[in-house]
Amino acid sequence: xxxxxxxxxxxxxxxxxxxxxxxxxxxxxxxxxxxxxxxxxxxxxxxxxxxxxxxxxxxxxxxxxxxxxxxxxxxxxxxxxxxxxxxxxxxxxxxxxxxxxxxxxxxxxxxxxxxxxxxxxxxxxxxxxxxxxxxxxxxxxxxxxxxxxxxxxxxxxxxxxxxxxxxxxxxxxxxxxxxxxxxxxxxxxxxxxxxxxxxxxxxxxxxxxxxxxxxxxxxxxxxxxxxxxxxxxxxxxxxxxxxxxxxxxxxxxxxxxxxxxxxxxxxxxxxxxxxxxxxxxxxxxxx
Numbered sequence: 001x002x003x004x005x006x007x008x009x010x011x012x013x014x015x016x017x018x019x020x021x022x023x024x025x026x027x028x029x030x031x032x033x034x035x036x037x038x039x040x041x042x043x044x045x046x047x048x049x050x051x052x053x054x055x056x057x058x059x060x061x062x063x064x065x066x067x068x069x070x071x072x073x074x075x076x077x078x079x080x081x082x083x084x085x086x087x088x089x090x091x092x093x094x095x096x097x098x099x100x101x102x103x104x105x106x107x108x109x110x111x112x113x114x115x116x117x118x119x120x121x122x123x124x125x126x127x128x129x130x131x132x133x134x135x136x137x138x139x140x141x142x143x144x145x146x147x148x149x150x151x152x153x154x155x156x157x158x159x160x161x162x163x164x165x166x167x168x169x170x171x172x173x174x175x176x177x178x179x180x181x182x183x184x185x186x187x188x189x190x191x192x193x194x195x196x197x198x199x200x201x202x203x204x205x206x207x208x209x210x211x212x213x214x215x216x217x218x219x220x221x222x223x224x225x226x227x228x229x230x231x232x233x234x235x236x237x238x239x240x241x242x243x244x245x246x247x248x249x250x251x252x253x254x255x256x257x258x259x260x261x262x263x264x265x266x267x268x269x270x271x272x273x274x275x276x277x278x279x280x281x282x283x284x285x286x287x
Contacts, residue, residue, distance in 0.1 A: 038125070038148035046101045046118070051091045053083040055137065056113060065103065066113040069144045069152055070128045070137035071190065076171035085165075086136040093130060094120065115143075132156050135165020138172075138192075141249070141266030149266050174247070177211035180219035180258040187254040193219055194247045194271065200239050207238045209246070215257050221248050221268075222261045230265035243274030 047060040055072040057065040073082040098121040103114050119126045131137045132155040139152045160167040175183050177195020195211030195218075202208070205225045212218020223231070228238050247269040250262035262268060 038145065038151060043102050044100065045121075046099050046103075048094060048099060051087055051094070053087045055086055055090055055131070057116075057118065063103075064108070064111075064113045065101065065116040065118065066109075067126075067128050067131075068115050068117050069126075069140055069148065070131060071140040072137055073166045073172075074189075076169050078171065079166075079169050082166055082169070086131070089134060089136050090127070090131060093127060097121070099127075128152070129155055133159060135159035135162075135167045138166070138190075138249070142264045144266060153269065175219070175252065177219035179214075179217050180212075180252075181217040181254055183252075183258070184254040186252055189252060190250060191252040191260070192247060192249045193252070193260055194245065195219055196245045197241045197243060197274075200242050209238060209241060211246075217258070219258045219260060221246075221250075222259055224261075224263070227262060227265055231268075234265065236270075241270070241274060244270050245272040247271055 046057075046065075048057050049060045050058045052058070053072070055067055055070065057067070059065065073086050075082050079085075099118055100121050101116045101118045103116040106114075108114050117126050118128075128137070129152065132139065132152055139149070139156045141149055141153075144152065159165060166172045171186075175186065175191050175193040177193055180193065183191075193211075197209045197211060198213060199210045200207065201210060207223040207225075207228045209221040209223070210218070211220060223238060231238055248260055248262055249267045250260045253259050253261070
């Protein structure tokens with residue numbers, strides 16, 4: 001049974017306000033990143049009672065599922081109805097369908113959710129792919145298997161290039177690294193940003209990718225020791241990124257200078273390689 005309804009509940013805490021580390025890292029267990037298959041293992045049939053505006057599924061047995069690999073849209077000044085539009089789309093997609101899911105084992109997270117891959121029975125790809133294809137969510141790369149992430153980023157890029165769904169909204173435009181401080185209106189939110197790495201620095205346990213010479217106004221990207229180690233394991237050290245043009249997604253802050261903090265190697269894509277012997281092929285950095 002599937003009931004179309006809107007959940008009148010408190011919004012879960014903002015990804016940005018929870019500094020991502022708690023809200024997202026706790027919400028999506030790291031162990032699942034080692035999976036190889038993109039399609040759900042389809043371990044069980046599920047019956048959905050409702051979809052909420054965060055694109056979470058409430059099952060008829062009382063469980064709550066968070067779809068792996070996506071970040072639901074938030075309302076913007078020009079389109080406050082974006083969350084409701086995404087909710088309505090997912091509701092239509094799964095209405096009257098037989099659904100199957102691979103649900104993470106273990107206890108629910110602090111919001112009572114379990115992370116899951118969900119698909120319509122008989123379809124090879126998970127439902128999140130269709131959401132991305134229609135521009136109704138962004139990729140959340142933490143704990144998405146390598147091959148799956150590449151496909152999801154491709155779908156997101158197609159929607160972005162076609163200005164479909166949320167990508168038609170100025171609030172979701174990619175932030176340019178040069179002069180990023182001028183985008184202080186987006187501080188405290190998760191953004192995508194692009195620029196060329198002109199230098200790589202180290203301070204205590206953090207590594208910084210500097211995307212401009214003007215430290216007060218141009219963007220820098222901070223990498224924790226864990227993320228730097230993840231990049232090292234791919235054979236691409238942070239130092240090797242000097243000269244490369246990259247796209248990153250993470251929490252945007254503007255204090256003394258604009259900065260993005262990323263929490264997984266999959267949050268960094270190489271758009272064009274650094275020149276010289278240490279240059280890398282175009283691709284995505286993942287764990």
